[in-house]
Amino acid sequence: MLRRVRLALGVLLLTSVAFLVSGGFSPATAADTTITGTLSTPAGLPVTGVVITAIGPDGVSVSGTSDEKGVFVIPLSAGGSYTVELDITTLPEGITLNNEADASRSLLVLGGEKRIIIGLSEGGESGIVAGSSGTGERVVQLFLDGILYGLVIALGAVGLNLVFGTTGLTNFSHGELLTLGAFTALTFNTAGLNIIIAAPIAIIFAALVYGWGQNRILWRPLRRRKTGLIAAMIVSIGLAIFLRYTLVLFFGGAPQSYKQFAGQPGIALGPFNTTPKALILGALAIIALAATVIWLQRSRIGKATRAVSDNPALASATGIDVERVISVVWIIGAGLAAFAGIYLGLTQNTVWNMGQRILLVLFAAVILGGLGTIYGAIVGAMVVGIFIQMTTLFIPTEMKTVGALFLMILILLVRPQGLLGRKERVG
Amino acid sequence: MRADTENMAPGRAAAYEALRDVARVPGSPKPDPIVIADRVSRQFGGLKAVDVAHVEIQRGSITALIGPNGAGKTTLFNLLTGFDKPDTGEWTLNKKPIAGKAPYRLARMGMVRTFQLTKALSRMTVMDNMLLGANGQSGERVLNALLPFTWRAQERANAERAVELLSRFNLDAKVGDFAGSLSGGQRKLLEMARALMVGPEIVMLDEPMAGVNPALTQSLLGHIKNIREEGTTVLFVEHDMDMVHDISDWVIVMAQGQIIAEGPPDAVMKDPQVIEAYLGSRHGNALTADGASLTADSQGGTT
Amino acid sequence: MDFGQIFTLTITQAFGVTALIYLFAAIGLNIQFGYTGLLNFGQVAFVAAGAYAVGVIVLTLDLSLWLSIIVALMASTVLALLLGIPTLRLRADYLAIVTIAASELLRLLVRSIAFKDVFGGAQGLNGKLGQEFHDLNPLPADFTLPILSWSRQDLWVVIVGWSLALLFTLFVWGLVRSPWGRVVKGIREDEDAVVSLGKNVFVYKLQALVIGGGIAAFGGILWAVAKQSVQPDTFQPDFTFFVFTILLLGGAARVFGPIAGTVIFWFLLAGFGEVLSSLINNGYIDFLTATDVGSIRFMLMGLGLMLLMIFRPQGIFGDRRELALDAR
Ligand SMILES: Nc1ncnc2c1ncn2[C@@H]1O[C@H](COP(=O)(O)OP(=O)(O)OP(=O)(O)O)[C@@H](O)[C@H]1O
């Protein structure tokens, strides 16, 4: 009997109020400087009785134990660099760390930095599988996990790529479209809507507000001002940072789960272990992606989209309303991204930097397929998803993203225009 | 025989003499070729953008490369100067094989090009644009950069040469201005002056006259003729047949990637095959072999 | 509220150790991005290379700090070559993605368990990293500053750090007014044009990357020496983006841009943080808690970067015309 357990070890909030650099003034009192955090399972159940120790720069260690709410508090006497260690032996029966490396983390408590937030959860797709299974079974498992992960990546990558294709913007805030989608669903969910209802509402909301609205308020005026592509890229970075910390401000830094389906028991399909929600989400993702592809191929505006991607000036000269196409692209891109965010929120959890963490993987997928080519993005996403999961056969899970990033760099070496991309002309 | 060359400038006369007896067929051998290319081809997807079996460029002449839009002229420039890699082909500069060489090497060897879409370095002054063209500057080595005494003298000499070139192109009043503040035509001039700053043996100009006003065109034509008089070979792309007719010693016609005709301007423009290539696709067979109509039509294509 | 204290704290941070670390990274980035136009989104990797060189040499290998400076420069050069040789032929946007990916890749590698013995895993390397440097401190043992709140140790770091920073600024000034500087500026404007004039653009880009990376590595050395600790998760991509903010604030492609940007950036950021914290602590603001100050500061940083790029891409002192010429 295989049972998957995951520990979504919360985010450590480190607070040091009025902590001084050093010298002249009276140092902050002990109570002001603390490391606090919450330990919870993905289902949101508190994990109690876990001992967490902070070892300071002077070698002195202070401990805290998580209470019945999963909250622990470690008072510190001064700032500096701390190593925070979680005593694995105190974890309750059946709960393990997703990632051994997370048992020990370092934090820097320094003047000027009032608060440092460090995500302890790797939030990987697959948890520790208790019990043993053969390599053959593991290959199948990882392959299918990879397909599911690839679908999430594809949902995120399509929008990234469509926007790039039509406007030339390399959007570093695309990850936040996933995060915003997930948190919008969370907000509706917390307000009392079942996630089954909250999710589609959130996706429509995201498509209109974060997609259409964002383009209308920010990117369209920038295009009007003839802002260069590099400048726009940097604007998107600023936007990403702004959005991430706005989310922290309003939702806090700890991962949260939706009220329903959080701790869904797994099922076994032959050698493949999964959850019903992952399968349903996967099927919905395939439908959404297929619909997008068919839309691009069949519909008038879809064809116009391809024409604009090909050559905006020419498209506009032939009477295509380029701005309308771009609006539609943003709506679709943001909607798919929100779906991807909710997907991640349902299978893992929602956390303020979830989009940031997946952004480079999205880029890897897009680059693999070639920037600006939509089918490339989907193929690239599947390859990256499967690759990331399969490499855990050979390398530690903590390094699985390394493999994907390495693959991306390698591909660019051989084919600078991406696998399916076209070369630019000179002169 | 002397009669037709005697009121020509010496460079023009030499080119005229040299090319007089050259066969007027595609790929004809020249008496003193500076560039010889063989089997140069480049494919984009299903489109064979360039497929040149053989071509030679006569040293010291002004050779025009003409052809309808999309004929592959710019692509051929890109290939010859190393900015794009051909699928097949070999070519030489001064008998030295140069296929596969990096474009900056070819520039140093004396083959310098300009671009169809002007590439003025906007946020640099006109003078800096020019100085960038000078070759073999010791101050461009990072180790010497911090030791101004190693490059000051050279810099001064280059600046003098730059001013001299700029005044030829009527840009001497703009020396300290940002290149981005120049007009489109002035940028074309600057780009040409900058290319000459490299001290090329052959300069390849991609539509140097596009966007330059008619008054200036005349002086630009004068400049190009002067370049030849100084012994530099000129290969240029142009759509305006009047200009081609005015300054070129030899005309090469491309269509659909291939060279379809070669010869002196007069002969080429009367060639029915050329008129067919230029107008055929647009006007079907309804044409008369008339040079004037060819000129009028092709001006619209100057982009 | 004690405005005097807030002000001195703010000044202390605007010229302090952390600001210096960013300053070195910004001076390096100014060569790469400001002058050469390289969209290096992996600058943090060079800082990390410097810091880890010190950590590994001093702690893991128990060798001299001075040796680690040479190793740091070698490491950053190797990194620049590894990063540059494959990527410098790429389009600007691909270069951005690859450099940021490479910096993340490196961070994941140094924090992995596999290399824990060398790099210390997730905790990094902590210990008496800068001892040899602090032993040279000429300030009297009981030294305290009258107004600014630097400790004797920090003041020593700050003095040496600012001297080096000025030296590097002078170095950059010399470089960019030379013919070498002209070539790299040309590359920023239009690479193909420079190639057509016979310059080996690739080599110049590589040189810019190496030089800029080396200067950034000094930021890393300073980090290790001043904070006596090197930790992988401080080298996140956001570091690079804040360096970009600093550079754009002070003005890219201006010799004093990085210095102006750093001081203003940290002055605003620290000042804002101090004022807000003290408002909260004194009960003037009750809808925020002290923990929110950090988030709000980051929000402002993001917003600042956006607004700066949209409305004053030339920086606060820059000449609008220089940028208005083309549509960058
Ligand atoms: N990088 C490229 N990718 C795909 N097709 C290309 C590329 N470069 C050129 N082509 C195609 O090759 C053909 C030749 O283009 P080229 O620019 O050489 O024409 P040209 O003779 O210079 O035309 P014009 O007179 O309009 O400048 C065109 O059909 C063009 O679309």
Ligand SMILES: [Mg+2]
């Ligand atoms: Mg052309």
